Amino acid sequence: xxxxxxxxxxxxxxxxDELLEEFxxxxxxxxxxxxxxxxxxxxxxxxxxxxxxxxxVRGCQSLVWLVAEHVxxxxxSMVSIQADxxxxxxxxxxxxxxxxxxxxxxxxxxxxxxxxxxxxMGLNQHLSSTRRNGLHGxxxxxxxxxxxxxx
Amino acid sequence: xxxxxxxxxxxxxVRSQFPVLNQKLKQGRPVFLDSAASAQxxxxxxxxxxxxxxxxxxxxxxxxxxxxxxxxxxxxxxRQKIADFIxxxxxxxxxxxxxxxxxxxxxxxxxxxxxxxxxxxxxxTPMEHHANFVPWQQLAMETGAxxxxxxxxxxxxxxxxAFTSVITERxxxxxxxxxxxxxxxxxxxxxxxxxxxxxxxxxxVDGAQSVPHSLTDVTADDVDFLVxxxxxxxxxxxxxxxxxxxxxxxxxQPIVFGGHMVSDVSVERSGWxxxxxxxxxxxxxxxxxxxxxAAIDWVNEIGFDLVQAHEHSLxxxxxxxxxxxxxxxxxxPSSDYKGAIIAFRIDNLHxxxxxxxxxxxxxxxxxxxxxxxxxxxxxxxxxxxxxxxxVYNTLEDVDALIDAVQFARQKLRLV
Numbered sequence: 001x002x003x004x005x006x007x008x009x010x011x012x013x014x015x016x017d018e019l020l021e022e023f024x025x026x027x028x029x030x031x032x033x034x035x036x037x038x039x040x041x042x043x044x045x046x047x048x049x050x051x052x053x054x055x056x057v058r059g060c061q062s063l064v065w066l067v068a069e070h071v072x073x074x075x076x077s078m079v080s081i082q083a084d085x086x087x088x089x090x091x092x093x094x095x096x097x098x099x100x101x102x103x104x105x106x107x108x109x110x111x112x113x114x115x116x117x118x119x120x121m122g123l124n125q126h127l128s129s130t131r132r133n134g135l136h137g138x139x140x141x142x143x144x145x146x147x148x149x150x151x
Numbered sequence: 152x153x154x155x156x157x158x159x160x161x162x163x164x165v166r167s168q169f170p171v172l173n174q175k176l177k178q179g180r181p182v183f184l185d186s187a188a189s190a191q192x193x194x195x196x197x198x199x200x201x202x203x204x205x206x207x208x209x210x211x212x213x214x215x216x217x218x219x220x221x222x223x224x225x226x227x228x229x230r231q232k233i234a235d236f237i238x239x240x241x242x243x244x245x246x247x248x249x250x251x252x253x254x255x256x257x258x259x260x261x262x263x264x265x266x267x268x269x270x271x272x273x274x275x276t277p278m279e280h281h282a283n284f285v286p287w288q289q290l291a292m293e294t295g296a297x298x299x300x301x302x303x304x305x306x307x308x309x310x311x312x313a314f315t316s317v318i319t320e321r322x323x324x325x326x327x328x329x330x331x332x333x334x335x336x337x338x339x340x341x342x343x344x345x346x347x348x349x350x351x352x353x354x355x356v357d358g359a360q361s362v363p364h365s366l367t368d369v370t371a372d373d374v375d376f377l378v379x380x381x382x383x384x385x386x387x388x389x390x391x392x393x394x395x396x397x398x399x400x401x402x403x404q405p406i407v408f409g410g411h412m413v414s415d416v417s418v419e420r421s422g423w424x425x426x427x428x429x430x431x432x433x434x435x436x437x438x439x440x441x442x443x444x445a446a447i448d449w450v451n452e453i454g455f456d457l458v459q460a461h462e463h464s465l466x467x468x469x470x471x472x473x474x475x476x477x478x479x480x481x482x483x484p485s486s487d488y489k490g491a492i493i494a495f496r497i498d499n500l501h502x503x504x505x506x507x508x509x510x511x512x513x514x515x516x517x518x519x520x521x522x523x524x525x526x527x528x529x530x531x532x533x534x535x536x537x538x539x540x541x542v543y544n545t546l547e548d549v550d551a552l553i554d555a556v557q558f559a560r561q562k563l564r565l566v
Contacts, residue, residue: 030511037562061519061534062501087501088563130519131503 016099020120029126036092043091043098046084059137061130062087064094066138068145079106079146083138093135096121101142106150114139160457162545168193169543178513182551185517187332187360187492187539189382192446196386199445203438211437212411212428222437229444230427236447237358237377238368239394246427247440250391251359252282254378255326257393257430258355259286261403262376263324269295271323274352276301276309276338277529278331281522283357287326296323303529306484307334314346322352329361329377333521333537334483335466335492337361341372348373353399359383363541364462364490366455375399385541386446387439393430400426407432450542458542462491465540469493469549476556478565482530491540494521497556500563502536508559509536514552 026032057064066083083094169191209218230242248254273287291298302310325347347354353375363384381390410433414422423429478498506518517537520527560566
């Protein structure tokens with residue numbers, strides 16, 4: 001139990017660079033897909049009361065809930081994202097998104113070239129079009145929030 | 152299924168006639184369980200397409216040269232094969248179109264527009280593919296008619312006890328699939344025809360799923376229109392068929408104009424050729440329509456007795472083994488009332504994840520709403536995984552499906 005908790009903490013603080021490093025060491029898409037699924041299982045718990053209609057991201061075949069909010073850490077206002085899905089592979093993609101956007105201000109999120117990241121990971125190539133649409137739906141949701149709150 | 156049938160039917164020999172299935176993929180032997188979306192083609196169909204392209208291709212019903220004449224002969228021969236295959240009394244009742252979807256639109260608007268009035272009723276079922284649902288919905292909206300649904304039983308069959316209350320004097324059209332593309336449910340077409348004709352309504356049958364897997368007899372069933380596509384019956388894409396009863400073909404109007412569908416054209420007006428030409432605007436999918444005849448020959452050669460017995464044995468084997476998997480729900484009626492299509496869900500396993508994991512074992516299924524959103528709403532799920540079987544599938548494919556489902560459960564930590 002303690003080990004599992006420690007691992008989950010580790011993943012939660014995994015930076016996108018660390019994630020990419022592990023991801024790119026894997027042999028092929030099969031292994032990468034398994035890795036994404038593992039990441040999905042380690043996603044922070046998403047409160048059930050947030051699973052409401054207004055938090056649903058449209059454009060996904062699977063259900064995706066996403067909540068973005070402001071948190072203040074070390075005197076800096078950052079965007080915090082929580083998300084969940086009924087699809088394990090989508091949960092893995094959420095983990096990638098959270099790593100890419102973690103500890104970022106609204107402006108930094110807007111400045112992040114997330115497409116380049118997806119391209120580098122080969123996601124556009126390996127995901128079905130509905131999954132790609134869903135992923136872009138999530139990105140849009142986060143970017144809209146960031147655009148409203150960027151200073 | 153009797154033992155005699157299984158002895159006569161050599162599934163591997165059938166499978167070996169499909170080049171696409173004889174490949175070795177990185178993940179293994181391709182296990183194609185998505186034939187309800189589109190079936191693979193045997194060598195004879197591919198060779199027929201090649202023969203036309205390489206030996207005598209020309210436009211149809213136009214050039215009076217040797218290629219043109221040969222094309223006309225081949226097309227008419229294919230038309231006759233199709234007529235015989237579905238029990239039509241004449242090849243003139245067979246029009247080529249682009250596919251089931253266009254065909255159903257041609258029937259809905261070509262026959263319905265001008266005949267369906269405000270307050271009339273169009274009856275469909277909740278298990279229709281969007282191609283046999285949306286055209287009727289749109290026709291109803293355009294004309295002020297009312298779209299009514301036949302209710303389903305708990306096991307997703309048409310509720311026959313409601314036929315008299317739903318199909319009434321106000322009904323103009325009953326549009327029904329002969330076999331559900333999601334559940335595999337086989338609908339009682341001839342019974343519906345009796346109810347519909349008794350009140351003066353016509354019956355339009357979506358035969359996309361049924362025609363490839365069971366014997367069709369439009370004359371015995373007395374259907375008014377039947378539409379199906381080429382690519383689900385081991386033929387090419389881009390070609391479909393509209394069958395119409397002779398009197399209905401007199402009534403139907405074209406909705407696509409140009410090409411040899413006219414009798415005469417002046418600046419002021421145009422007159423229409425009679426069917427089948429009337430519904431064949433523009434250049435036909437010539438190669439595809441000819442190769443569809445080859446596909447039909449191929450199916451005839453095996454014969455529906457064996458096709459049905461084999462597909463039903465696959466359905467039973469797959470259903471029994473899937474039901475052993477914890478958390479399994481199979482939608483629709485029992486195997487007695489359906490074709491070889493299984494739509495299922497496993498608790499805590501998203502259909503898209505499942506399909507992706509199955510694909511890693513070269514098991515190709517479809518996931519989603521299968522172009523039948525009203526049905527999925529009724530089933531209370533947004534998506535299902537669908538395994539659909541065809542004559543080239545084998546018991547080895549059933550084993551592969553079960554192994555792949557177990558693999559998915561393991562990877563997604565359900566075991």
